Amino acid sequence: MVTVRATRGEDGCWRKVESIGYEKGKELVKKLTDASILTIPGILKYSVEINGDIPCMGTRTIILRKYEMVNGKRFEKMELGDYAWSTYNDVYRDVLLVSQGVTSLGLKAKDKIAVFAETRADWYTLCVGCLSASLTVVTLYTNLHDDGVIHGIRETEVDTIVTSHDLLPRTLKMLPKCEKVRNVVVFGDQLNGIGDVQSAPESVKVLSYGELKKLGESQDTKDIKSPEPDDVAIIMYTSGSTGTPKGVQLTHRNIFCAICSYVSQAHIAPGDCYLAYLPLAHVMELGTETALLAMGISIAYSSPHTLTNHSPKIMKGTLGDAQVARPTILSAVPLILDRIIKGVTTNVERQGKLKAKLFSESLRYKQGVNGNGGIIARMLDAVIFNKVKDELGGRLRMMVVGGAPLSMRTHNMIRAMFGCSLQTGYGLTETSACATSMDVEDCRPEHVGAPNPGSVIKLESWEEGGYRVTDEPHPRGEIIVGGDCVALGYYKLPEENALAFFEKDGMRWFRTGDIGEFDEYGCLHIIDRKKDLIKLQHGEYVSLGHVESTLKTHALVDNLCVFADSSENNTVAVCVPSGLYIKKILLTIPNAESLSYEDGCAHPDVVKAVLKELQVHGRKQKLNRTEIPAALFLSSKAWTPDNGLVTAALKIRRKQLALEYANEIAQMYAPDSSDTK
Structure with a gap:
């Protein structure tokens, strides 16, 4: 049973309940603080x-x-x-x-x-x-x-x-x-x-x-x-x-x-x-x-290039770092976890339809209410999931995830596959990456926990986006972080500092630009980002980041960026698809099985099939009609920090992508265009 993790004070700020936390850790903090x-x-x-x-x-x-x-x-x-x-x-x-x-x-x-x-x-x-x-x-x-x-x-x-x-x-x-x-x-x-x-x-x-x-x-x-x-x-x-x-x-x-x-x-x-x-x-x-x-x-x-037996720099016959080190603790970002899931599922699919079906049903069971305990779950571990756990050394018991929102699907699948606790957190570089974090005992997905010790969170209404601290049943608004975690500021950027940082009541604060909501347990949910919110022609707001994170949970997507025009009634998307998925589709198209990945991405029937798959997936994930892309362009060009289309932390650079695919976006919105490009 989940208990209240944080409460809101009379000043409107949310703080962690003092009794919550790891006792040995709190003892260490006290020793360090007392000794300065x-x-x-x-x-x-x-x-x-x-x-x-x-x-x-x-x-x-x-x-x-x-x-x-x-x-x-x-x-x-x-x-x-x-x-x-x-x-x-x-x-x-x-x-x-x-x-x-x-x-x-x-x-x-x-x-x-x-x-x-x-x-x-x-x-x-x-x-x-x-x-x-x-x-x-x-x-x-x-x-x-x-x-x-x-x-x-x-x-x-x-x-x-x-x-x-x-x-x-x-x-x-x-x-x-x-x-x-x-x-x-x-x-x-x-x-x-x-x-x-x-x-x-x-x-x-x-x-x-x-x-x-x-x-x-x-x-x-x-x-x-x-x-x-x-x-x-x-x-x-x-x-x-x-x-x-x-x-x-x-x-x-x-x-x-x-x-x-x-x-x-x-x-x-x-x-x-x-x-x-x-x-x-x-x-x-x-x-x-x-x-x-x-x-x-x-x-x-270790390194992402040598982490597992299947990492790109591991020579055949050599074990990956995880199997040699056998870690008990691991940090990750959602992109890495999605790659692990894709790697596991792809490997299972190669073993035939029967094994793939057995794995899928076993995984579904373990993600259920009683899936992580009991005799059946232990049997499934022994027969199926211990082999998956061995990929990361077999001893993993705690994983901490940050850097980007973690989807419910990824959260549940990782916990079921590896049988470890999974704690998400929230915090930008400007807040020392430690504004909030999930407690070990709280297994609910799609939240980032309560404010950390020494961090204070308040929400500020954003009227333009329709988010208010008076919203029911839960207050919503822009996340403002205060406390010792807040950075001194940006180096040699006084104008940026004046917009993002401020001092109030003896505390330093940072405006994150993210939109959050506190639930009844005092845990924060990241629900939007101000820069990602676009109003369409008929007045509907679409959160581009939310649509992207939802569609990226489909195995066919290696990367994806959604675009919206305020003079239009729908979104469009550019997607870098999985090579294996493109190959599967080509096998279903007459005289297309020998096409390359690049030619496959340009094939109209492939584009239609991928778009349909994403639209079905979007509806299953509760996206509404205006959020689901009405047109799609498949890019065979990988998005890397070297070509400037993603950041060093592998987050998409929306402005650069809009410039890179300006012609394709214009064609998808052209009045005489078909549904797919």
């Missing part, structure tokens, strides 16, 4: 003193790397060995060497250093080492477009960039546009070192991460200043869904708030292992890893 340990380096040092000889960070050994040519394209494959582990003492020793090393390069307190590298153990130790010397770390997604990376480097005027062997060639090409850069530190590859540096400008010094730590061995530590809680720890460049990436300034106190939220909500046990693969360039992952290290948990580092 509010910075990231301070938290790690605290944990090292308790957990010194416990395995802290693990990295897989690369045994062999080779390249395969498929359809003229070059693909990397790796044979990987076991995880090699460093203890908490080992990690802290590296942190101290980094803090001394960056000081020897001439960097001093309040200076900035940029990190442009994929998630790995060295990323974290370097970051904390820099923070220990009171530097500000500028984080840049590795899949940002070059223009976005250059913008972040130039705007923050850094003179030192940290990158990796894989990204060094790309970094060196950008240096001519980053005139102030004087040092490049490179995380080396296990087999190939840091790589070729011949193209580096003469004015730039290139050194390995090992050389940086070596410099620290002879550096005196007495002049290194420790950071204060209100110092800017991170300038985190957002992925830029609407334009140029913005640098969000996050203080140590902001990130401490995220850490407190995690440890208060997550039920951690001795021997737990976390598999890290999401970008450390985002505060969600940085806060999560720091929180877990505060609790003495082991972190095994």
